[in-house]
Amino acid sequence: MGEIMTRSIIRTALGAAAIATALGGIAAPAFAQRDPAYAAARAAGQVGEKMDGYLGIVGVETAELRRVVNDINIKRRAVYAERAQANNATLEEYALTAGCQAILATTPGEKYQAPDGTWQTRTSAAPLRDSRCP
């Protein structure tokens, strides 16, 4: 009796773990959100999308902003490297393309880098992008 109970509990626990894993695996990418510090810096215009596909500091650099930007850029670089390899492209090619798309995806009020290197605030109009951007 005790053995059956134990086995039943183990089976239930394993089942629950399997369901959690399955749900987590599906749910994680859909619900992945920006780190609060990153989201705040982005909304405040302290960081912006650069043309090269990486995040940049717009105004005065602080240790905290540098930490946030470096963290994001290291993660982006890893993703770019993997996708570039899968697409038989170079890291720079893929990063530049992602930069085109990331600038296009900015929302009004956010900062992005124009082809002349200046920081611009995104409006409802199309952003100023590299002539090679699709």
Next chain:
Amino acid sequence: MIRAYLTDPSPLATSELMQVSGAKMGRRLLAIAAVPLALGGCITVEAPTEPIVIELNVNIRQEVIYRLAEDAGNTIEENADIF
């Protein structure tokens, strides 16, 4: 400083004879155009005091970007936490 013309200034092509000599004019213009090329070797260029920074790889071609665009767009959507 003496200003010397390399060629005589041509009068307006009013007569038929002058209009016919267009080919000759063309050769003369070519000779004038070649002068800066010859002088180019004499121009000294000073090194910039600040380092030249090349922001982006200008060798990346547009067709490559177009090929990667869709995949890059999906990557951004799938990694919304870092974009």
